[in-house]
Amino acid sequence: MLVAAAVCPHPPLLIPELAGAAAVELDELRAACASAVSALRAAEPDVIVVVGGADLAGTYGADAAGTLAPWGVDVRIGEGEPVLPLSLSIGRWLLEREHLAAAEFHAVPSDATSQNCAALGRRLADMAGRVAMLVMADGSACLTEKSPGSLDPRALPFNEAVVEALACGEVPELDPARAAELWFAGRAALQVLAGTGSSLNGDVLYDDAPYGVGYFAVRWTE
Template identity: 35%
Template structure:
């Protein structure tokens, strides 16, 4: 519903959440080159690598030169992006949305950082998630991560009504961890307890693996107490005195 072409007449109802996503992504430090005035934004502190991480049925990497966003597998006739030189391959739902958000939220111009797409299995163990996060964080000096994870909104309407307290506790726990950039809290998320209430658990623990051992400042752009109940958007930024400062989400 964040995508206006898909939401149709209901698009306006999601403007607040869409704006929060745009605000957070512009804090990633994605370097964009403007061909008209030959300038680069941001001029300093830009990321060398942007990694989009999201949940899927299996853990796998996608070839950046051939990826494109698609909702056909979800029964919606919508595609985004273009086929490059690599083997064309549609991205899963989480990465499709992250890709669309990144390209529509950045300032106008051409991204000049490397971009990677990494799917993590919904049922991946915390150790698998941590190891992937650490590996991703070590790929470049300045790594920005756009992490797509779903909380209790993955539950059916009936389940959310029947288990409202459990859904609220799940969202509140994740919201606190994101707001305070608490990687330890994300690392402690129990896969068994969140299996039916948060499909984003694995993606968040990839973020925890990338962040552990470093100090971040968290900022919440929106959370489950807003009009769009069950959705949260946050930014994590490395403290200036950290050895390799880099924005991360």
């Protein structure tokens, strides 16, 4: 049974060692992510799982680690083999900051169908005991003229609709093709959360686009 969830973004610059002098610009987001993740501990779960988008599907155990070497600084996250994709590496980093550990890490392909995502969500929610989930999900990268995907007028209402739903403890059905057009990287991971069928209460702790990419931090609690 899912008893808590946290939704956080996964930009490499979230890690201060990589951000350098620009680290202070994301201090508010880091604090919001810390509050969202700490809510997982407060729920007293028996198991924590992390879900994030990636190029390929993959399931990793508790010892899996990550590295940010592809983004310019060889910051290691965890002591195992650095096999985690970016989203799950940042997820592990967020958990370790709060002295928490995940039992499993799940990479979900960005083009995964909603049905497959929902099936994974149901399976994770049905794990034995109390389950908490950390969902790594970036919003649209088409929100401003300086966004990585350039400005798309459809992006802001799409992004806002997702955040509004999360605030109500819900995840809207997200069209994979439209999400891809709007560079909405968190689509698949959020559809996994939707598949849990939870009825938790939502609370948005952060919602902004400091680099033209939608970043939101949300906690779901009983």
